[in-house]
Amino acid sequence: MLLARDLALDIQSGRLSPGDLMARCADAIAEREPEIGAFVTLDLAAARQQAAAEGVAARPLAGLPFGVKDIIDTRDLPTEYGSAIYAGHRPATDAPIVTQVKRAGGIVAGKTVTTEFAHLTPGRTRNPRNGAHTPGGSSSGSAAAVAAGMLPLAIGTQTGGSVIRPAAFCGVVGYKPTFRTLPTLGMKTFSWQLDTMGLFGARVQDVAFAAGAMTGRALDIGAERAERPRIGVVRTARAAQASAAAHDALEAAARAAEAAGAQVFTLDLPEELEAADAIHGVIQDFEAWIALSDEYDHHRGALSAGLRAHLDAAVGIGVDTYDEARRTAKRARQRLGDLFADVDALLTFSAPGPAPEGLGATGSPMFNRLWTLMGSPCINVPGLVDGAGLPVGVQVVGRFGRDRAALLVAALVEQAIAG
Numbered sequence: 001m002l003l004a005r006d007l008a009l010d011i012q013s014g015r016l017s018p019g020d021l022m023a024r025c026a027d028a029i030a031e032r033e034p035e036i037g038a039f040v041t042l043d044l045a046a047a048r049q050q051a052a053a054e055g056v057a058a059r060p061l062a063g064l065p066f067g068v069k070d071i072i073d074t075r076d077l078p079t080e081y082g083s084a085i086y087a088g089h090r091p092a093t094d095a096p097i098v099t100q101v102k103r104a105g106g107i108v109a110g111k112t113v114t115t116e117f118a119h120l121t122p123g124r125t126r127n128p129r130n131g132a133h134t135p136g137g138s139s140s141g142s143a144a145a146v147a148a149g150m151l152p153l154a155i156g157t158q159t160g161g162s163v164i165r166p167a168a169f170c171g172v173v174g175y176k177p178t179f180r181t182l183p184t185l186g187m188k189t190f191s192w193q194l195d196t197m198g199l200f201g202a203r204v205q206d207v208a209f210a211a212g213a214m215t216g217r218a219l220d221i222g223a224e225r226a227e228r229p230r231i232g233v234v235r236t237a238r239a240a241q242a243s244a245a246a247h248d249a250l251e252a253a254a255r256a257a258e259a260a261g262a263q264v265f266t267l268d269l270p271e272e273l274e275a276a277d278a279i280h281g282v283i284q285d286f287e288a289w290i291a292l293s294d295e296y297d298h299h300r301g302a303l304s305a306g307l308r309a310h311l312d313a314a315v316g317i318g319v320d321t322y323d324e325a326r327r328t329a330k331r332a333r334q335r336l337g338d339l340f341a342d343v344d345a346l347l348t349f350s351a352p353g354p355a356p357e358g359l360g361a362t363g364s365p366m367f368n369r370l371w372t373l374m375g376s377p378c379i380n381v382p383g384l385v386d387g388a389g390l391p392v393g394v395q396v397v398g399r400f401g402r403d404r405a406a407l408l409v410a411a412l413v414e415q416a417i418a419g
Helices: 004-013 018-036 044-051 096-103 140-147 164-170 204-215 244-259 271-277 280-291 293-298 305-314 319-339 369-374 403-418
Strands: 039-042 065-069 107-112 153-158 173-176 196-201 230-233 263-266 345-349 378-381 394-397
Touching (some): 018 107, 140 196, 164 378, 204 378, 204 403, 244 263, 280 319, 319 369
Parallel strands (some): 065 107, 230 345
Antiparallel strands (some): 039 107, 153 196, 173 196, 345 394, 378 394
């Protein structure tokens, strides 16, 4: 994989040029894209021109190529939202997050495959670790492009588990920041209270560097690691649905972190938090029926059968049910804030297990949706595998708004796993 932060430093020091890096990415794309199918659209000629522009190497992102999930608007490339309804659609403007990338000196090389409207119907992308297995979703192309070494960085989105789960399945770092740290304007909305932008990279320090460069926040951690953090290992009420490989990975990560100096202990979630897991779908689906109302009312026949049935069911969610779900979520967020008085980060499952075989489904978000609802920063930490060699990630969850602290804990876990 391509190490984004190291590459940026090489470019800024003159050891590498943006054009040379773009050529390296183009070669990798030519070699691996035919088998993986991570991209909807590529414009490498335009990317090379941008890499050759004067001054790009001096900017924070130093000409690093990015992939942008095709749920996010781009003025120079089509944005089709994973749906035939929007075939060839050309937005008039870039989404603000795309502008953030460009202003910081990043280069958009292409649009990556998304599931239909970032829901459940899979795209064509295969898992780079094993092409017979799903890459996860909905940010399938973004995770796969980074895992295959075609790009150093990619943008995805998460409404349920669409950053953390594909990162876990493909064996890369996925970072879902605190809610609204990265702007969601200019993406096709599914749920405005849950949709969150995220980043994929090879290492924790790579996504931290990119997020800092894009936002101006002090998120770049470099070689720093958390020192003696208090880590609560959380299995949740759904632990019985995690595979043996997932349990083994969580235990191995916890023991490695402890050996690296962390204070590790088992933590049971309070009732208010466990109750919130069940209402994620109420909020998501009520809002999806409104957000996709034009498509539902005027292009219903062009929706996949699965999404159509999902929205049909969402019609029955009443306003009172939705408002009560929002109150439940608020109570849970307050309780989670109390919990972080005694812990610096949580360590939990990223997914029920390694990537399932087959391309007909993208896996379950059962170990992601609660943390998305809470708005907390989440990082998938790779480095562990099952008996067949498939990646099995673990997830670090931090306190709302304390992303740098969460990234430092994730970097410690990452280093500990690597030995």
